[in-house]
Amino acid sequence: MIMAASNIHRTFPEIQEKIDRKEVVILTAQEICDRVREGETIEFHDIDVVTTATSALMSGTYAVLSFKVAEPDTFIKAEKVWINNVPAQVGPCPNERIGILDLIIMGTQQSKTDPGYGAGDLFRDLVLGKQVLVEIQTDDKQNLTCFTTLKQIPHAMLHASRNAFKNYLAFVNPGKSAVSTIFHSEMMKGNYEEMTFCGCGELNPLENDPELKTIGIGTKVLINGAQGFVTGAGTRSSAEKPNLAGVADMHQMDPEFMGGFSTGHGPDIITTWAVAIPVLDREMLIHILKTDEQIPLKVVDVRNRKPIYEITYGHVWNKEDNHEVEFNRKICLKCDACRVEGICPVRAVHSDPETGVHFDRARCFNCGICASVCKGKSFAAHLGSIKLEGVNHKVPVTLRQSDRVAALKAAEVLKHQIQKGQFKMTQPVGKIGFPGRP
Numbered sequence: 001m002i003m004a005a006s007n008i009h010r011t012f013p014e015i016q017e018k019i020d021r022k023e024v025v026i027l028t029a030q031e032i033c034d035r036v037r038e039g040e041t042i043e044f045h046d047i048d049v050v051t052t053a054t055s056a057l058m059s060g061t062y063a064v065l066s067f068k069v070a071e072p073d074t075f076i077k078a079e080k081v082w083i084n085n086v087p088a089q090v091g092p093c094p095n096e097r098i099g100i101l102d103l104i105i106m107g108t109q110q111s112k113t114d115p116g117y118g119a120g121d122l123f124r125d126l127v128l129g130k131q132v133l134v135e136i137q138t139d140d141k142q143n144l145t146c147f148t149t150l151k152q153i154p155h156a157m158l159h160a161s162r163n164a165f166k167n168y169l170a171f172v173n174p175g176k177s178a179v180s181t182i183f184h185s186e187m188m189k190g191n192y193e194e195m196t197f198c199g200c201g202e203l204n205p206l207e208n209d210p211e212l213k214t215i216g217i218g219t220k221v222l223i224n225g226a227q228g229f230v231t232g233a234g235t236r237s238s239a240e241k242p243n244l245a246g247v248a249d250m251h252q253m254d255p256e257f258m259g260g261f262s263t264g265h266g267p268d269i270i271t272t273w274a275v276a277i278p279v280l281d282r283e284m285l286i287h288i289l290k291t292d293e294q295i296p297l298k299v300v301d302v303r304n305r306k307p308i309y310e311i312t313y314g315h316v317w318n319k320e321d322n323h324e325v326e327f328n329r330k331i332c333l334k335c336d337a338c339r340v341e342g343i344c345p346v347r348a349v350h351s352d353p354e355t356g357v358h359f360d361r362a363r364c365f366n367c368g369i370c371a372s373v374c375k376g377k378s379f380a381a382h383l384g385s386i387k388l389e390g391v392n393h394k395v396p397v398t399l400r401q402s403d404r405v406a407a408l409k410a411a412e413v414l415k416h417q418i419q420k421g422q423f424k425m426t427q428p429v430g431k432i433g434f435p436g437r438p
Contacts, residue, residue, distance in 0.1 A: 118267025216428025
């Protein structure tokens with residue numbers, strides 16, 4: 001029997017024992033922060049585990065696939081490969097003459113025939129079980145094709161080289177001219193006419209454990225609903241701006257948490273992480289109890305990332321809103337050319353001149369750009385507007401590049417999996433260090 005934790009500290013094994021006895025207290029970060037806003041005092045003994053999550057555009061995502069495409073000795077080596085017209089990097093293993101491909105597909109790759117289709121869309125189609133077309137150019141000048149599905153791909157791992165940032169930034173364009181950017185679904189207007197932002201605020205894993213007391217190398221997490229692991233710090237990570245690297249099996253993923261997103265500067269990829277944080281000491285509560293209103297959000301110039309102003313995530317995530325895009329078909333104007341269909345970055349909207357707009361809720365990322373451009377106001381999202389010092393008008397938020405709806409669901413899924421014994425938390429096997437701080 002493990003001894004009971006002291007009143008100021010507890011350990012991973014002690015928490016796991018409480019889980020096994022079904023005595024553990026697990027709350028999502030949203031549940032905790034809602035209680036804080038209601039005036040409740042939460043003490044160390046009130047909570048054992050908090051489940052956190054973030055769902056956002058995470059361009060530092062790629063897939064490694066290995067599968068059979070032909071019989072042995074059909075070709076020597078593949079030189080170029082496309083899957084659903086999305087380029088794949090051949091290798092690193094050449095797999096000479098065996099008819100098997102090892103491929104790396106970067107999450108921001110774009111279809112050679114459809115600018116609105118990228119690797120994120122391809123990964124989602126694979127997880128949905130759809131058949132995909134594989135085209136191969138060999139070193140002996142053969143052109144081969146075949147079809148495959150995820151079930152026929154024995155090795156399909158999604159890797160994160162730069163994911164789960166400790167929240168992010170808000171963007172405005174102070175210049176006179178619109179600019180093309182990955183932080184918008186089209187050109188971003190100048191003269192402070194709009195704002196976009198990224199970050200799930202109080203739900204964010206690294207916001208809840210910024211000192212990485214429980215998140216490290218080997219920490220088990222959910223990536224797009226699949227159990228995976230943290231493998232270290234992500235690229236360009238620092239103690240002030242940390243992010244994570246990780247890996248998970250695509251065969252176990254849920255398409256609801258992933259997909260492609262068309263930006264004004266090419267395809268990006270949606271990825272969702274959920275991380276369980278054991279509350280090991282009272283000091284961890286300082287961060288866990290922080291609400292959106294206490295978490296800073298820097299507003300930067302989209303052209304050069306120079307800081308302009310600082311607000312909080314409380315300014316962009318309205319507590320009176322469930323953050324879900326709403327659609328009212330009854331008031332659709334049935335425009336000849338639907339503006340929303342043309343701008344929706346996840347292709348969740350399709351229009352018909354006779355029947356009007358058709359909205360695919362399962363594809364929706366709740367970014368809200370539809371509400372910003374719909375003439376008939378059949379789409380609604382409470383995006384809000386921000387008053388910036390030195391700007392003589394409120395700057396409307398026109399697009400969110402994080403999905404709090406998906407993040408909250410991921411945190412709830414993780415909570416229930418822990419309670420049911422389907423997800424066992426793991427103690428890190430190594431600590432994550434940063435340059436200048438081991």
